[in-house]
Amino acid sequence: MAKELPGFRPLYAQVAELLTERIGSGRWKPGAPLPSEFRLADELKVSQGTVRKALDEMASKNLLVRRQGRGTFVAQHSAQTAHFRFFPLVDEAGVKEMPTSTVLAQKTGRAERQEAEALGLPPRAPVHRILRLRRLAGRTVVVERITLSAALFDGLALPIGTEMLEELYVVYEQQFGVTVARADEQLRAVPASAEDARHLGLAAGTPLLEVRRIARDLYGAPLELRIDRCDTSRHCYVNSLD
Amino acid sequence: MAKELPGFRPLYAQVAELLTERIGSGRWKPGAPLPSEFRLADELKVSQGTVRKALDEMASKNLLVRRQGRGTFVAQHSAQTAHFRFFPLVDEAGVKEMPTSTVLAQKTGRAERQEAEALGLPPRAPVHRILRLRRLAGRTVVVERITLSAALFDGLALPIGTEMLEELYVVYEQQFGVTVARADEQLRAVPASAEDARHLGLAAGTPLLEVRRIARDLYGAPLELRIDRCDTSRHCYVNSLD
DNA sequence: CAGTGGTCTAGACCACACA
DNA sequence: GTGTGGTCTAGACCACTGC
Numbered sequence: 041m042a043k044e045l046p047g048f049r050p051l052y053a054q055v056a057e058l059l060t061e062r063i064g065s066g067r068w069k070p071g072a073p074l075p076s077e078f079r080l081a082d083e084l085k086v087s088q089g090t091v092r093k094a095l096d097e098m099a100s101k102n103l104l105v106r107r108q109g110r111g112t113f114v115a116q117h118s119a120q121t122a123h124f125r126f127f128p129l130v131d132e133a134g135v136k137e138m139p140t141s142t143v144l145a146q147k148t149g150r151a152e153r154q155e156a157e158a159l160g161l162p163p164r165a166p167v168h169r170i171l172r173l174r175r176l177a178g179r180t181v182v183v184e185r186i187t188l189s190a191a192l193f194d195g196l197a198l199p200i201g202t203e204m205l206e207e208l209y210v211v212y213e214q215q216f217g218v219t220v221a222r223a224d225e226q227l228r229a230v231p232a233s234a235e236d237a238r239h240l241g242l243a244a245g246t247p248l249l250e251v252r253r254i255a256r257d258l259y260g261a262p263l264e265l266r267i268d269r270c271d272t273s274r275h276c277y278v279n280s281l282d
Numbered sequence: 283m284a285k286e287l288p289g290f291r292p293l294y295a296q297v298a299e300l301l302t303e304r305i306g307s308g309r310w311k312p313g314a315p316l317p318s319e320f321r322l323a324d325e326l327k328v329s330q331g332t333v334r335k336a337l338d339e340m341a342s343k344n345l346l347v348r349r350q351g352r353g354t355f356v357a358q359h360s361a362q363t364a365h366f367r368f369f370p371l372v373d374e375a376g377v378k379e380m381p382t383s384t385v386l387a388q389k390t391g392r393a394e395r396q397e398a399e400a401l402g403l404p405p406r407a408p409v410h411r412i413l414r415l416r417r418l419a420g421r422t423v424v425v426e427r428i429t430l431s432a433a434l435f436d437g438l439a440l441p442i443g444t445e446m447l448e449e450l451y452v453v454y455e456q457q458f459g460v461t462v463a464r465a466d467e468q469l470r471a472v473p474a475s476a477e478d479a480r481h482l483g484l485a486a487g488t489p490l491l492e493v494r495r496i497a498r499d500l501y502g503a504p505l506e507l508r509i510d511r512c513d514t515s516r517h518c519y520v521n522s523l524d
Numbered sequence: 525c526a527g528t529g530g531t532c533t534a535g536a537c538c539a540c541a542c543a
Numbered sequence: 544g545t546g547t548g549g550t551c552t553a554g555a556c557c558a559c560t561g562c
């Protein structure tokens with residue numbers, strides 16, 4: 041069964057790739073159960089052990105959720121999971137709180153050079169821009185500026201001025217069928233602009249933590265550019281190396 | 283062979299734990315080869331597949347390095363590996379450069395409350411404190427303050443004022459037999475103190491990225507408290523989520 | 525060449541979830 | 544009970560390394 045030509049990939053990796061494509065193509069939607077290991081093995085003409093290794097690999101990348109006795113399911117963002125995976129701010133005691141979010145503005149325009157590069161779009165492609173504030177324990181802690189391809193997120197209309205309960209990544213998944221699987225971030229310390237300072241109730245020039253994030257889909261293609269400016273006087277960004 | 287009592291752990295996890303203890307106890311030193319899978323399986327009275335799963339798990343945690351045709355080796359810090367695993371600063375093009383380091387001072391004193399807590403030491407335990415500058419592309423970019431247990435790092439004597447070629451984690455491993463396996467970091471934006479500003483050639487109050495790191499050994503016990511203040515005008519801290 | 529880890533297969537039994 | 548994933552075992556063959 042295994043082809044051992046030079047440069048070839050292991051069977052389980054090919055199986056994982058095939059299954060990932062089925063998820064990406066929408067054949068299996070988020071939350072849906074996959075066929076059992078034995079059914080997949082029969083269908084793909086490989087052993088159950090090989091399917092298992094592929095599924096384990098995909099589960100370790102948070103693409104699948106496996107539950108003993110129940111089955112294997114396509115991973116699905118929820119307010120909870122998106123929060124714990126993609127919101128690294130904690131309070132001084134190290135506790136992750138659920139933030140509240142309010143969209144101040146959503147506008148459509150043409151991508152600046154930097155935005156187009158980050159999102160892999162042609163110059164001046166149409167984009168949505170979102171300005172959002174996020175609060176923790178009643179304090180506004182983050183000023184967030186988001187840029188999205190207007191072609192990919194066609195018809196996006198966020199409620200302005202009222203508290204959003206849903207995580208944005210849940211909206212992307214449920215309304216536009218795109219899944220955020222990974223994000224790359226660059227962090228810097230910057231002085232608060234006059235606008236940042238007004239939103240955060242601080243003096244202009246106060247040091248803020250700037251987090252520049254590119255969120256990516258299953259294949260690593262960029263979906264969202266997000267620039268957060270965070271007041272780290274009472275919260276901090278946490279990270280573990282290895 | 284497998285005991286299936288409630289709450290018990292899989293055999294391969296027990297094997298991994300046993301092997302981790304052998305490494306931690308110094309029975310197998312960094313860089314040394316482990317016995318082959320079959321020898322370990324014979325010795326431990328489990329199958330080769332179970333040993334393999336334990337070894338794979340440990341390799342995925344960077345505890346071991348496996349090389350086809352050669353064997354399995356205890357992971358070893360080198361200037362290269364320590365740099366790529368534990369130095370998240372890159373330049374504007376996203377390139378990781380090798381930093382140069384100069385120790386300005388090394389003193390011994392008694393732990394402050396915060397230091398003792400971070401390192402899991404009794405109040406006022408003796409500690410080494412190190413002040414170090416790190417340069418990238420000829421610019422001083424990081425002012426680094428390190429606190430270590432003087433009991434654990436007994437006899438530490440770093441060269442003052444001259445450029446250090448070795449990574450500190452290599453020194454810990456080779457001179458003191460302790461391995462940094464993991465690190466937890468907290469990031470904040472802070473204004474440069476007068477001293478920071480002098481070292482970095484900036485104005486006091488300039489926003490700096492403060493990285494507060496606790497480096498831990500194989501078992502998660504804290505080894506080192508390190509507080510870096512970074513000039514992020516030409517470099518940034520990078521991180522990937524999932 | 526012999527020895528190592530890497531892959532693939534097959535079968536057994538266990539723990540868990542749900543009807 | 545039935546079906547699921549989780550663990551353990553055993554054996555085969557491959558690819559890589561170094562003698």
